[in-house]
Amino acid sequence: MRQKCTVLRDTGSxxxxxxxxxxxxxxxxxxxATIEAVGEPVVEVLEMNKRELDDAVRDPRVRAVAxxxxxxxxxxxPHDAETGTTVNHTHTWGVAAVxxxxxxxxxxxxTVAVLDTGIDAEHPAFAGVDLVQNDFTGSGDGDRQGHGTxxxxxxxxxxxxxxxxxxxxxxERGLIGxxxxxxxxxxxxxxxxxxxxxxxxxxxxVSMSLGYDFPxxxxxxxxxxxxxxxxxxxxxxxxxxxxRIFDSLLDLLRARAAFGSGTVVVAAAGNESRRDVHPxxxxxxxxxxxxxxxxxxxxxxxxxxxxxxxxxSNTFPQISAPGVGVLSARAGGGLVAFNGTSMACPHVAGxxxxxxxxxxxxxxxxxxxxxxxxxxxxxxxxxxDSGVAAADRGVGIVRAP
Numbered sequence: 001m002r003q004k005c006t007v008l009r010d011t012g013s014x015x016x017x018x019x020x021x022x023x024x025x026x027x028x029x030x031x032x033a034t035i036e037a038v039g040e041p042v043v044e045v046l047e048m049n050k051r052e053l054d055d056a057v058r059d060p061r062v063r064a065v066a067x068x069x070x071x072x073x074x075x076x077x078p079h080d081a082e083t084g085t086t087v088n089h090t091h092t093w094g095v096a097a098v099x100x101x102x103x104x105x106x107x108x109x110x111t112v113a114v115l116d117t118g119i120d121a122e123h124p125a126f127a128g129v130d131l132v133q134n135d136f137t138g139s140g141d142g143d144r145q146g147h148g149t150x151x152x153x154x155x156x157x158x159x160x161x162x163x164x165x166x167x168x169x170x171x172e173r174g175l176i177g178x179x180x181x182x183x184x185x186x187x188x189x190x191x192x193x194x195x196x197x198x199x200x201x202x203x204x205x206v207s208m209s210l211g212y213d214f215p216x217x218x219x220x221x222x223x224x225x226x227x228x229x230x231x232x233x234x235x236x237x238x239x240x241x242x243x244r245i246f247d248s249l250l251d252l253l254r255a256r257a258a259f260g261s262g263t264v265v266v267a268a269a270g271n272e273s274r275r276d277v278h279p280x281x282x283x284x285x286x287x288x289x290x291x292x293x294x295x296x297x298x299x300x301x302x303x304x305x306x307x308x309x310x311x312x313s314n315t316f317p318q319i320s321a322p323g324v325g326v327l328s329a330r331a332g333g334g335l336v337a338f339n340g341t342s343m344a345c346p347h348v349a350g351x352x353x354x355x356x357x358x359x360x361x362x363x364x365x366x367x368x369x370x371x372x373x374x375x376x377x378x379x380x381x382x383x384x385d386s387g388v389a390a391a392d393r394g395v396g397i398v399r400a401p
Contacts, residue, residue: 002047006189008063008245009042011253017073021400035367041252043192056119064248066241067234070213070220071191073117073147073184076340077312079325084167087154091164093302094322097383098167100354103400106170107353109360111268112155113175113198113206114190114346116148117184121148121176125329129172129304134197136190142292146331150338151209153329154346155401160335165328167350169356175201175308180210188242188321191288191350192249199253204356207349208267209342214239222383245333249389254368262368263266264356264375266295266349268341275311282315282392289317295352295372298393299323306385308349309392313341319379319394321347324364351375358401374401 001081045068048056056062077277095101120143121131133141143149143349177194191210198206214235221231252261272283289296298317299310301324310324323344330336355374364370379398 001030002049003053004068005048005053006066006068006192006245006343007044007046008065008192008248009044009059009061010040010063011151011284022239023032023382027386031304034089041196041249043189043196043249045189055335057222063252064241064245066188066245069238069242070216071180071186071188071210072216073145073180073210073214074271074340074342076147076338076342077185077271078308079337079339083399087362090326091394094343095164095167095257095327097300097307097322098351098398099400100167100350101164103354105354105357106167107350107357107401108172110171110204110353111173111175111202111351112147112167112168112171112353113201113203114152114349115177115179115198115206115208116151116192116210117180117248118143118148118178119174119176120149120331123329123333124329125153125160126174127158129156129158129171132173132201133176133179133180134194136194137178138176138388139181141178143331145180145184146280147180147184147209147286147342148176148178149331150336151207151342151346152344153352154326155207157329160329163327163335165335167347168353171353175203184246185212190323192245194267195249198257204261204371205349205352206265207346208288209340209345210268211270212239212242212290214286234372239287243291246288246291247293254293258370261360261366264295264352264368264371265293266297266345266352268345269296269298269317270314271312271340273312273314273341282389285314285316295319295348295375296394297321297341297348298344299339300340300384300393300397301325302321303385305381305387307397308385309388310333312339313344313392315392317394319348319376319397319398320344320384320396321351347399351400354400
């Protein structure tokens with residue numbers, strides 16, 4: 001049986017040791033050896049049988065191999081209430097909650113990548129932004145789904161009809177990787193290639209409001225006639241391998257950051273929890289937010305005793321941000337409010353851009369690790385209802401410099 005797999009190659013890394021297993025980076029003893037050891041990651045897809053898979057993982061230039069998995073956008077929910085969408089009709093409540101409205105930083109000089117369903121480049125929210133689009137889905141540039149436009153608006157959108165929607169509205173260059181098609185679906189290969197492209201284009205921040213579709217893979221295999229237990233086992237193996245290949249790619253990007261500034265990768269925790277059904281109905285953070293080195297984001301809403309965790313927000317995020325009643329750009333024009341960790345993630349990506357501006361301007365190491373440390377260290381837990389568990393909200397709500 002032939003299987004469609006993503007292969008991650010690196011000109012300077014060792015081989016993996018077995019099918020879907022991850023090898024570690026060499027630990028060079030000198031700067032020259034480090035430069036030689038860290039190569040360029042290359043993501044490709046191959047149809048392989050078991051023999052070819054075995055040959056691939058024995059290749060000294062292969063870092064990891066994983067079956068291609070389906071991905072999908074983290075579906076937001078419409079927000080019907082009129083409260084919690086703007087503050088004094090001058091900016092969204094999320095912009096104020098993270099402190100962007102009073103920060104002197106704007107994101108100037110920072111490049112942000114949004115990997116999503118594309119963007120409505122003609123929307124007034126993106127006037128003056130240098131948008132570099134790359135379609136990995138084959139469905140063409142542009143956003144006919146609307147999700148990517150909303151997310152990008154929160155990260156770096158300009159004011160629309162007098163309302164500020166963007167956290168980092170000074171960002172002048174946006175990388176728009178379309179890794180989900182017009183139905184909001186894609187696969188792991190599209191996403192991995194999108195991350196590689198964004199890093200190669202000099203992205204300081206990557207925002208991802210999407211997830212791996214484990215249940216969808218199980219269902220598709222069952223529909224093909226696989227027994228349920230075999231389908232589940234195969235999907236679990238694919239999920240495990242994709243976690244490892246994602247970790248491996250980020251490991252390579254961190255190694256390359258020794259010779260540049262690096263990239264802060266931010267991802268939504270997911271919307272599968274159902275605390276409104278039962279307080280213990282909590283689902284843990286899923287891929288890609290669960291990968292090592294990714295800043296995972298939970299969603300917050302406004303409550304009577306402070307900010308509270310959204311009932312849908314997956315548990316064990318690293319940090320949280322506004323994700324209920326978030327007003328942002330609507331594809332085709334105007335504004336629309338949505339709920340979701342998809343809406344929380346771009347708040348953190350935007351604040352990361354603000355911290356990048358500050359870090360690049362001072363004597364701190366100009367590195368992604370510095371920005372990530374600032375994000376986590378300056379989060380505010382006091383603004384969150386004391387009844388919210390740390391496991392649900394992470395270190396607190398993200399705060400701008």
